[in-house]
Amino acid sequence: MTEPSRQAAALRALHRPGDPLILPNAWDPGSARAVVAAGFPAVATSSAAVAEVLGHADGEATPVAEMFAAxxxxxxxxPVPVTADLERGYGLRPAELxxxxxxxxxxxxxxxxxDPRTGELYAVAEQADLLAGIRTAARAAGVDLVLNARVDVHLRAYGPAEERLAEAVRRGRRYLAAGADSVYPILLADPVQIRDLVAEVDAPVNILARPGIPGPGELAALGVARISYGSGLYAAARARMVGMLARIRAGDEVFPSGEEPP
Structure with a gap:
């Protein structure tokens, strides 16, 4: 088994319903090293955070070469497996991606x-074809990539609110049948609906951690297999810096007397 194949298998094995993989998303080598030093077994990138660090907006505004270089x-x-947030693939064909x-x-x-630019949801069949193409290309390359299919029904407020869960389940099942390993219903927050979606798709489910949603322990009890933080840690770090800059500008002390800078 090649090293990439070994890492892909290790990453896939970490997706355990009820014992979720926790992914505090990184945006550069320093933040990735910090994630590993804290004891997390894998690293995920955040496209929004990486884009901002590189001087671009989220929504596939980052030149593809810059994103992959990051x-x-x-x-x-x-030294741990890395999974990358690739938005919708930057227009690349599956084999090139x-x-x-x-x-x-x-x-x-x-x-x-x-569509990262317009916010419009793609037809289920078109998205399933893209995922199937990525799965086929990965197997042809000899590495069974871990493919996390994001479902944007709740993010885009698609259709009547009472129908969104059913649509997320429908899309999730189709994407899994096309070759996805897990389903990521971004912004799904209601614990009852999370439990129902987990049961209905019968596959690993990724939930975005953010204010107002159940904590990791409750998400584990709901059967979630993966919890990611998106650009949340980057936003918190940036907010901390902005606050420190304001205190410096005002002439205030930033660090308590005698304390070394972090």
């Missing part, structure tokens, strides 16, 4: 089912 720097910095991802050293990816 993923490569993160993967080279850590897989080639670039493997060349960057990552063994998993997120692919979302809405």
């Amino acid at each position: 993923v490569a720097r993160i993967a080279a910095a850590v 897989v080639d670039r991802l493997l060349a960057a050293g990552a063994v998993g990816c997120n692919i979302e089912d809405s």
